[in-house]
Amino acid sequence: MEYNASRNFNGLPEKHSLYSTSRIAILPVPFDGTSTWIKGADKGPSAIIEASQNLELYDIETGSEVFRKGIYTGKEIKASGPDEMVGAVYKEVGKLLEDEKFPVIIGGEHSVSIGAVRAVNEFHGGISVLHLDAHSDMRDIYEGSPNNHACVMARVKEMGCRYVSVGIRSSDTSELKNIERDRTFYAENIYGSGDWMEKVIDSLPEGRVYITIDLDVFDIGLMPSTGTPEPGGLDWYQVTGLLRRVAENREIVAFDVVELCPSGNKAPDFLAAKLIYKLLSYIFRI
Numbered sequence: 001m002e003y004n005a006s007r008n009f010n011g012l013p014e015k016h017s018l019y020s021t022s023r024i025a026i027l028p029v030p031f032d033g034t035s036t037w038i039k040g041a042d043k044g045p046s047a048i049i050e051a052s053q054n055l056e057l058y059d060i061e062t063g064s065e066v067f068r069k070g071i072y073t074g075k076e077i078k079a080s081g082p083d084e085m086v087g088a089v090y091k092e093v094g095k096l097l098e099d100e101k102f103p104v105i106i107g108g109e110h111s112v113s114i115g116a117v118r119a120v121n122e123f124h125g126g127i128s129v130l131h132l133d134a135h136s137d138m139r140d141i142y143e144g145s146p147n148n149h150a151c152v153m154a155r156v157k158e159m160g161c162r163y164v165s166v167g168i169r170s171s172d173t174s175e176l177k178n179i180e181r182d183r184t185f186y187a188e189n190i191y192g193s194g195d196w197m198e199k200v201i202d203s204l205p206e207g208r209v210y211i212t213i214d215l216d217v218f219d220i221g222l223m224p225s226t227g228t229p230e231p232g233g234l235d236w237y238q239v240t241g242l243l244r245r246v247a248e249n250r251e252i253v254a255f256d257v258v259e260l261c262p263s264g265n266k267a268p269d270f271l272a273a274k275l276i277y278k279l280l281s282y283i284f285r286i
């Protein structure tokens with residue numbers, strides 16, 4: 001895989017971004033084929049990468065510079081439909097894992113997670129999934145596709161992955177049969193709770209964890225640029241505090257950040273880029 005000089009996460013020099021020497025691999029997936037309201041998630045990966053080039057590379061909280069582990073930015077995965085996209089992501093993430101890279105998938109809509117989780121689950125022989133989102137995403141099928149963005153966690157359950165969902169505040173009655181209430185942390189119950197992070201950790205099985213972060217988990221005041229915004233979300237320190245606890249207590253083996261729908265306001269783009277760098281800082285420092 002060749003050095004990608006033009007679209008490089010953090011704008012890193014070749015020394016810190018070659019595939020052969022990088023521990024971390026960014027995989028952009030600009031897919032927006034099943035979004036059901038505001039279109040534009042296909043522009044999310046490029047907006048995040050552009051914003052990342054304006055990040056300070058020293059993380060104050062961890063006292064680290066995770067870019068020194070090497071962060072490679074791969075070519076965009078493009079597909080004409082959800083099934084093709086899921087297959088392509090599955091194949092590429094599998095290659096990254098075989099090459100001992102740490103995969104970070106950037107969406108695009110949430111359906112990009114399906115192939116990634118499948119590849120990571122198969123490679124490691126079983127994982128659990130931490131799901132941060134405003135929506136349950138537990139529909140069996142939606143608008144004719146089982147790989148719709150509203151079906152992500154139903155597919156994850158089918159893979160046999162144990163999961164924990166955090167920040168949920170929107171569901172359809174058709175999803176209720178698939179939702180396990182003891183592993184679903186609704187935003188309304190997080191608000192005002194002092195021990196919810198500990199309960200999330202206790203609910204997350206020991207062992208390897210994949211994290212999927214739909215950016216609409218954040219409150220719309222922080223993250224208005226999503227395809228299906230919901231009021232009442234989490235704040236920056238709630239999300240990053242939880243991610244740090246998970247990094248301290250579990251082995252995170254891959255993650256994705258999805259559903260940025262750029263609007264011209266650069267602040268949400270920057271939040272998404274910094275969230276990726278922050279989580280990498282936790283994983284490789286702790």
